[in-house]
Amino acid sequence: MHKKQCVAMLLAGGQGSRLGVLTQKIAKPAVPFGGKYRIIDFPLSNCYNSGIDTVGVLTQYKPLALHAYIGIGSPWDLDRIHGGVYVLPPFVKEQGGKWYKGTADAICQNINFIDRYNPEYVLVLSGDHIYKMDYSLMLAFHQDRQADVTIGVIEVPWDEASRFGIMNTDEDCHVTEFDEKPKQPKNNQASMGIYIFSWPLLRKYLLADEQDDSSSHDFGHDIIPKMLGNKHKLLAYPFEGYWKDVGTVESLWQANMDLLNEKSELDMYDSSWPIFSANPPRPPHYTAATAKVSSSMIGEGCLVYGEVKNSVIFPDVYIGKGASINNSVIMTGVRIEENVVIDKAIIGRKAVIKQGATVSAVQQQEGHKIVVVAADMIISPHSKIGTSVSCPTDEEFCGKEEAQL
């Protein structure tokens, strides 16, 4: 087998329960984003752009759509003879099967895969974040400084720091202390969930951790603190640029809106760092004479007769005359009929909003909340939707059940 310098392991098994109905049928990394993409396109494209050609994708929760999407990895140029993308779900062994109990356990159960390539380094990524990052620079940092572990960190606003794993470092980027979700954070350098490990060391720790019944088999909880305790060289690699955890409906919506910000740090139009995705074979979209579109992104195959402002529209969406869409994310194949009003909403795949209906958040005390209409729902004419709707909770709007790919 060809030796690889660095193998990436992408953790994509999470349910993403805080995304509610958006992950009812699909795993979080498969959640659509930005008018064309799925969340997993970002780490996979970053791998391509960083010259990493061997990626194991660890899947577990409702993996059908994710597996179908990744396929043999062609969109990211990862259909390769040596290396490429491997989908790695949990499997049965002689002593029976085990689910992935934690992030470290998922990697541990796939030691055989990594050993095939006998890499010097393993890059651990997660499928939950929207960002563009050159992993090769981080790897160079790891090599130059002869680190055992390098952890990607980013400055977060102080008032949010207690939601993250906080890295306390000395002036030389050495990690001195790791605080998981501290109540009183000592600084605002949050772990991005991106690690580079020297493989022989990680391999040893994974095998030891597997035997430890008290461990939760998680990188942040168990492996990193143990390595820190044993005085290994842990470095924090500061990343500057756009990075967003899209773990909640609000943050997913916000990240979509960030794309529409003219000063956004996340430039999707920069051809030197393309984000790849599956390309639907659809014609250019049509914007009619009655349409009025501004500050928005519109995908291929759409027919737009209505008004669209500050919104992200995925491919194959129909927007009828007199409809008005503001501050919303409309996913693939949605049909929005005449005179519909939508504001601050996420409309799931292939939903139908019948004429004259209103989908808009009821004003809450702490500000706006985002209304989610789940995939395949059919909203009846002239109805008013103020809170999220999904099947089977809101039976009157349930459309046809379809396998979502």
Place this chain on the structure above:
Amino acid sequence: MMGDLMGIINLSETEEILGELSRSRPLAAVPFAGRYRLIDFTLSNMVNSGITNVGICIQHKYRSLMDHLRSGKEWDLARKREGLFILPPAYTNNPMQIQRGDVENFYSNLDFICKSRQKYIVIAGSDMVSNLDYREALNFHKKTGADITILYTKANCSTHDCMRANVLKMGEQGQVIDMKEYNDSKDDQNISMKTFIMERILLIELVNDCIARGDYDFIKHCIIKNVNTLKVYGYHHPGYVARISSIQSYFEHSMELLSPQIWKELFFKSGLIYTKVKDEPPARYMAQADVSNSLIATGCYLEGRVENSILFRGVKVHKGAYIKNSIIMQNCKIGPNAVLENVICDKDVSITADKQLKGECNYPLIIKKGQVI
């Protein structure tokens, strides 16, 4: 029976008709409809008709075409068995020989046709843009027991450009009585779509026969000469057909795509149209964008005004620019306050600030690929 049809795309077409647009590319590689090249329609129709064995007879200037087709993967034609075959022109076999016609191209690639396993073959060009399923015509061909079936469309030659078209005279049972080049009649005509269905064995016979007699023009010598000796039928394709025969018809048919009805038919009716993908993000409308009655492809970045126009992938329209009745191809940049009307910008054109360019609606101004104005 499944899989009993194979395809040949015959690209020995006169490309001069598109002037500047076909200066550095064959007609088949001329960009069309905001993201495609003309060949995509014929090729996708074949794939959507269940054809998995396609030979493309190339002729001239084919670099851009090869770049577009590559392995045929985008059309699902990168296959273990069969798939996409590029058939080189005859003169590459015999460089000293004068090149006379497309039958020679067939003849020099006869091995490919002989060793294919399908019973029937469809031969088509790339200048008839439509969305159709050849299997319907094949069923007609089998039912009538014809030797050759010619697909045709009806056009009114007083409003449509019929120059250089082959017109068919039809008998009552649907047989073709006569076929000839169009000459100046203003009525409704049956226009050949240059698409023929026959048994593969018959094509081999016709080609061998032509070569043996020193003939070389496929339509004139293999088809027209045989209209009265073989059983030749016409199959009327009732759907939309854009016949690209001149700059004017290219412009006119492009603008017809701004009708959602035609847009739907051409891109969705019998199947999807595939093309080489570019991984562009969705089109971006900025706060000042003002777009109406236009087709906008992915990767466009719009700050200006666009009206009755077609924008290909990755076009940038700056503030204050105004594009009207125009076709702007891939990666063009239209500078601030530039005004364009009835203009076709080929790929990679850059119009700097404040320029005003204007053609006529029946004579669009064409800006050469890569020009900076």
